[in-house]
Amino acid sequence: MSINYPTGSRRVSHVENTMRTGKTTKKALMFGKRGMGLEEEINLANDYYLVNHLAVIHKKPTPVTIVKVDYPARSAAKITEAYFKQASTTDYNGVYQGRYIDFDAKETKNKTSFPLKNLHAHQIVHLANILAQGGIGFVIIKFTSLNETYVYPAKELIAQWQKLNGKQSISYDEIVGRGYSVPESLSPSLDYLKAVDQYFEHLN
Amino acid sequence: MSINYPTGSRRVSHVENTMRTGKTTKKALMFGKRGMGLEEEINLANDYYLVNHLAVIHKKPTPVTIVKVDYPARSAAKITEAYFKQASTTDYNGVYQGRYIDFDAKETKNKTSFPLKNLHAHQIVHLANILAQGGIGFVIIKFTSLNETYVYPAKELIAQWQKLNGKQSISYDEIVGRGYSVPESLSPSLDYLKAVDQYFEHLN
Numbered sequence: 273m274s275i276n277y278p279t280g281s282r283r284v285s286h287v288e289n290t291m292r293t294g295k296t297t298k299k300a301l302m303f304g305k306r307g308m309g310l311e312e313e314i315n316l317a318n319d320y321y322l323v324n325h326l327a328v329i330h331k332k333p334t335p336v337t338i339v340k341v342d343y344p345a346r347s348a349a350k351i352t353e354a355y356f357k358q359a360s361t362t363d364y365n366g367v368y369q370g371r372y373i374d375f376d377a378k379e380t381k382n383k384t385s386f387p388l389k390n391l392h393a394h395q396i397v398h399l400a401n402i403l404a405q406g407g408i409g410f411v412i413i414k415f416t417s418l419n420e421t422y423v424y425p426a427k428e429l430i431a432q433w434q435k436l437n438g439k440q441s442i443s444y445d446e447i448v449g450r451g452y453s454v455p456e457s458l459s460p461s462l463d464y465l466k467a468v469d470q471y472f473e474h475l476n
Numbered sequence: 477m478s479i480n481y482p483t484g485s486r487r488v489s490h491v492e493n494t495m496r497t498g499k500t501t502k503k504a505l506m507f508g509k510r511g512m513g514l515e516e517e518i519n520l521a522n523d524y525y526l527v528n529h530l531a532v533i534h535k536k537p538t539p540v541t542i543v544k545v546d547y548p549a550r551s552a553a554k555i556t557e558a559y560f561k562q563a564s565t566t567d568y569n570g571v572y573q574g575r576y577i578d579f580d581a582k583e584t585k586n587k588t589s590f591p592l593k594n595l596h597a598h599q600i601v602h603l604a605n606i607l608a609q610g611g612i613g614f615v616i617i618k619f620t621s622l623n624e625t626y627v628y629p630a631k632e633l634i635a636q637w638q639k640l641n642g643k644q645s646i647s648y649d650e651i652v653g654r655g656y657s658v659p660e661s662l663s664p665s666l667d668y669l670k671a672v673d674q675y676f677e678h679l680n
Contacts, residue, residue: 328605330565335537336555351540351558361534365569367576370610374571401532406574 310379310414317460329366372407379414385441399426422451423467514583514618521664533570576611583618589645603630626655627671
C-alpha cells in the first residue's frame, strides 16, 4: 500500500488505548511491566500487530450513556454527566489473515477454575451470533496466579455455559485441554495471535 | 445454534444504539422516519440484520476521554468530566457471510460531489490497513438532497484521496460509477447489505 502513514500514528494509538483503560494504566505505571493488566498487554500486542501489518484489532471504546454536555464558548464540548453502560458485545474485534476475529479478555486469580460470573449472557449470545456468521470467536483467559494465558474457543465456552447454565466455573483442566496456550514472548509480551494460529491450524 | 436468547435482547440492542446517538434520536422522534439521520437508519438496519441472523454489525461506542468520576455511596458511578475524542477507526464493523466488514457513514447536502473534509486521514489509513488484511472496507455516502445512498469501496476512496491529496471533493459521477446504489426498501429502510451483495459479486 503506497498510502502515506501520518508520523506518530503509533504513539497516538497507544495513548488512546491507555486513556481508555484508566485503571489498568495506573497499575502499569505503578508496578511496571510485571504488574501490567491483561487488557493493557492486549492493547500493546494490538499496537504491535498494527504497526507490523500483522492484524488490525482494536479495543472498542468504553460505552457510556451521555446525559449532559456543556458547550463553553471557544472551548471543547465538556460532558458533565454520564454513566458507564454494560457493553452489549465483546471488547475486542478486528481482522486477521482475512478472518473476522472477536473476543473478550478476562483474568482470574483462581488456580483451578474460571468462574463464569466473569461473563454476561449477552456476551455469550454475541459470540454465538459471530460463529453463526462464520467469524472466529474466543475468550482470552489469564490465570494470574499461575501466569498462564489461554485462547479458549467460543464454541467450547458456549457448550460449557449451556452445560453449567451460566453458573459455577469452567475447570482449569478443561481450558488447558481445549484451549490454546499463549507462549511466553518479549515483544509483544502477550503474543496471543501465536495461540490463534494454532487454533486456525486445528480448524483447517 | 441451540443457545437460549434472552427475551427482549432486540429491544436492549435498539435502546443502546439510540442512546449512543443522542442527536440523531431526538431528530428521529421530532420528524419521524422521513427526518431520520443516516446513522439512525444504519443502526436500525443493523438491528434488523442481527435479529434475522443475516449479519452481526455494530456501531462502536462514541470514544470519550474520562477525566473525573464520582462514586456516590449506594449509587452508580457518575462521570462528571469527560471530553469527546476523535475516533481512530471507522464507526462500524462486524461480520457478514464470513467476511470482515468495516465502514463509516457520511451524509452530504451537496448534489454534485462528496467533500473529502467529511473524512480524516487516519480513517483512510485504517481502511487501507483493513484491505491489506483481506477485510472489506467501504464508506456509505448519502446525498440527502437527492435521497440517494451509495456503498463506495475503500479501494476507490483511497485512490481518490491520494489523487486529491485529501482535499477537495469526489464527484457524484465517480461515486455513482464505481459505487453500489442502496435500493429503496421498507424494512429496513436502508437495506445497505443489498448494495454490499452487489459489491461482493463484483469481487468474485
